[in-house]
Amino acid sequence: MSKKGDQPSMERRQFIGGTIAAAGAVTIAPGVILHAVADTNQRTEGASSEHRWGMVIDANKCADGCTACVDACNSEHGLTDLGRPETDAAWIRTVKLKDKQTGNISRLPVMCQHCEHPPCVDVCPTNASFKRADGVVLVDRHRCIGCRYCMMACPYKARSFIHEALSDQSVSAPRGKGCVESCTLCVHRIDEGVMQTACQEACDKDGHAAILFGDLKDPNSEISQVLKKYNSVQIRGDLELNTGVRYRNL
Amino acid sequence: MSKMYYRELYCGSPIRFWSGLALLGAFIAIGLGSAYYMEHNGHWVTGMSNQIVWGLPHVFAIFLIVAASGALNVASIGSVFGGPLYKPLGRYSGLLAIGLLAGGLMVLVLDLGRPDRLIVAMTEYNFKSIFAWNVILYSGFFAIVGVYLWTMMDRSVSKFNRPVGFAAFFWRIALTTGTGSIFGFLVAREAYDAAIMAPMFVIMSFSYGLAFFIITLITAYIWGDREIGDLRLTRLKNLLGVFVGAVLYFTLAYNITNLYITQHHGIERFILLDGGIYTQMFWLGQILIGSILPLYLIYSPAFEKSRWAIAAASIAVLIGGFFQIYIIVIGGQAYPMNLFPGKEVVESGFFDGVVASYTPTFPEAALGVAGIAVALAMVAVGARVFKVFPETLEDPNS
Incomplete structure (x- = not known):
């Protein structure tokens, strides 16, 4: 082969340069578009650290066989049953427990506990998992890369990964394939000034009133009064995460 | 010592080279197709679920x-710790390290829920x-090992070989500490949440990395009709023995600690006694094939x-190592988290209190x-294009 034939022609160099540029564009473009979309948020007032939203749940009032809170959450946030329980999203679930020593039975709903020191936020590489100033732990769906490390880290198994493409979503909860999500404490309601979560509303409507939502920082709020008066526990209190969700009679 | 070229x-046969490369290309094409299939449909088509969130691709x-x-x-022993028998193997050591990391990262990235958002991972920390x-740590590793290779291959910058070698050595320790800490820093699960994960991963890397090195080195020299002396292979073999023993020691320390802590008896019982496939993988895969057989x-x-025997020992170490990672990653997730100590879960809407099931699917395996x-x-391409392998690795003075 002649030496000249061995020399890469300019066209080939341009081709390689073009390929690199195209590969770069493919890597960067989706991010740029996402940021452009994210910037359209018009709300000007941020969450305030003067509040800390939380819940207290009375396990004694949680009725056997009732799924009102789960159904309400699913309908509020557009979580559909695809008939695949292992991959279907569950923001709230009911759990029935039996004490190994005494045989005592208790029942309670479990969801994101909105920790003060959330392990999901600690491990998230891109800051997609974050805690608002008012204590609500959320996932920024524009930043989540779907690594699922937060699901490994959450001690409450509170998070779900979106395993398929979704349609007919609820306006209050935009969701997307390949991202992680969990209970938002009905943040869309909080931001509209509605001080009641969908699960509490449903539980109250059914006459059980096991769930009470409110401001943990307001000493005069009903939730603060209840927590002051009665004994309550945190699930996995040993981890000292200072959860925003507390349980009575567990 | 005679000069090394x-x-x-x-x-020896171009057909063998190109067909070998074509075969690897076919595996890569099938893997990329599988990644597209999983990404396009979503992860429900895999064996992964909301219980087992990291599956076979992560392994x-x-x-x-x-x-x-x-x-x-091997490169570090040659240039940092001054082992003359190892020094000629340094270039290949660097090339293999870059290749393995690139392969691993490709799998990791393509298993993300949103691989298209890689730019977010690179800009938001x-x-x-x-x-x-x-x-x-991973991207820095490419850069440092690249420079390290340059100092090994270009005489005009060879004076920087030792400091760069030191930097690469510390960087690689940091890298594996970081990888082990992915599990060490997880407070939620009983199988993890242990500082020993970081040093255990470092020692596991010594063992698996050397096994990969030995088996590919022997293959390359058969492939290229070149000679390797017994002395050098024996050194590598003995070193592998020490590393396999060290991994076994760390495994022992990890399990004995857990056996002492009452809270962790459940996970130990699961792995060592009644965890079904995970118990079999531990005793047959990790201990018998991965440790006792190679020793x-x-x-x-x-x-x-x-x-x-050296080649077989290296392959056994790799098989055992794969099982070990499988047990750590999948077994650690399959064992249920204990949200309610002292309570038994009677009913749950989200698989609380039960061992999670996981059956890997073909696309996951193909991607891996x-x-x-x-x-x-x-x-294969790097060794053909660059001067990586010494013409001969016959023993000195032979």
Whole structure:
């Protein structure tokens, strides 16, 4: 082969340069578009650290066989049953427990506990998992890369990964394939000034009133009064995460 | 010592080289197709679920990433710790390290829920997350090993070889510490949340990396009709024996600690006694195939200079290592988290209190195998284009 034939022609160099540029564009473009979309948020007032939203749940009032809170959450946030329980999203679930020593039975709903020191936020590489100033732990769906490390880290198994493409979503909860999500404490309601979560509303409507939502920082709020008066526990209190969700009679 | 000459590795038969490369290309194509299939449909088509969130691709990825940093050890022994017999192997050590890491990272990235958002991972950092640190550690590894290779291959910059070698050595220790800490920093699960994870991953990398190095080195020299002396292979073999023993020691320390802590008796019982497939993987895979068999092949006088025994020991270490990572990643997730100590879960709407089931699917395995193929293809092309392998590795004075 002649030496000249061995020399890469300019066209080939341009081709390689073009390929690199195209590969770069493919890597960067989706991010740029996402940021452009994210910037359209018009709300000007941020969450305030003067509040800390939380819940207290009375396990004694949680009725056997009732799924009102789960159904309400699913309908509020557009979580559909695809008939695949292992991959279907569950923001709230009911759990029935039996004490190994005494045989005592208790029942309670479990969801994101909105920790003060959330392990999901600690491990998230891109800051997609974050805690608002008012204590609500959320996932920024524009930043989540779907690594699922937060699901490994959450001690409450509170998070779900979106395993398929979704349609007919609820306006209050935009969701997307390949991202992680969990209970938002009905943040869309909080931001509209509605001080009641969908699960509490449903539980109250059914006459059980096991769930009470409110401001943990307001000493005069009903939730603060209840927590002051009665004994309550945190699930996995040993981890000292200072959860925003507390349980009575567990 | 006689002067060492390096030459591009040409396979005796061009057909064998190109068909070998084509085969690797086919594995890579199938893996990429599988990744597209999983990404396009969503993860429900895999064996993964909301209970087992990291599946077989993570096992392959972590296995390759851990082995990558270990593969660099031979270069470190040569230039940092002054082992003259190891020095000629330094270039290949660096090339293999880069190849294995590239293969592992490809698998890791393509298993993300949103691989298209890689740019976010590269521009947004939460410095409390060990994952974010790993993004920096992994990309930095490519750069440092690249410069390290340059100082080994270009005489005009060879004076920087030692300081760069030191930097690469510390970087690789940091990298595997970071990989082990992915699990060490998880407070939620009983199988993890242990500082020993970080040093255990470092020692696992020594073992897997060297096993990869030995088996590919022997293959390359058969491939290129070149000679390796017994002395050098025996040194590598003995070193592998020490590393296998060290991994066994760390495994013992990890399990004995858990056996002492009452709270962890459940997970120990699960892995060691009644965890079904995970128990079998531990005793047959990790302990018998991955530890006892290679130790026997390495230290038995019957196989003192047998190259087949050295190759077989290396393969056994890799198989055992794969099982070990599988048990850590999948077994650790399959065992249920104990949210309510002292209570038994009677009913749950989300699989609380039960062992999670996981059956890997073909696309997951294909993606993982593609990672190995990427590593081997990079090594095959790299060794053919660059002067990586010494013309001969015959023993000095022979």
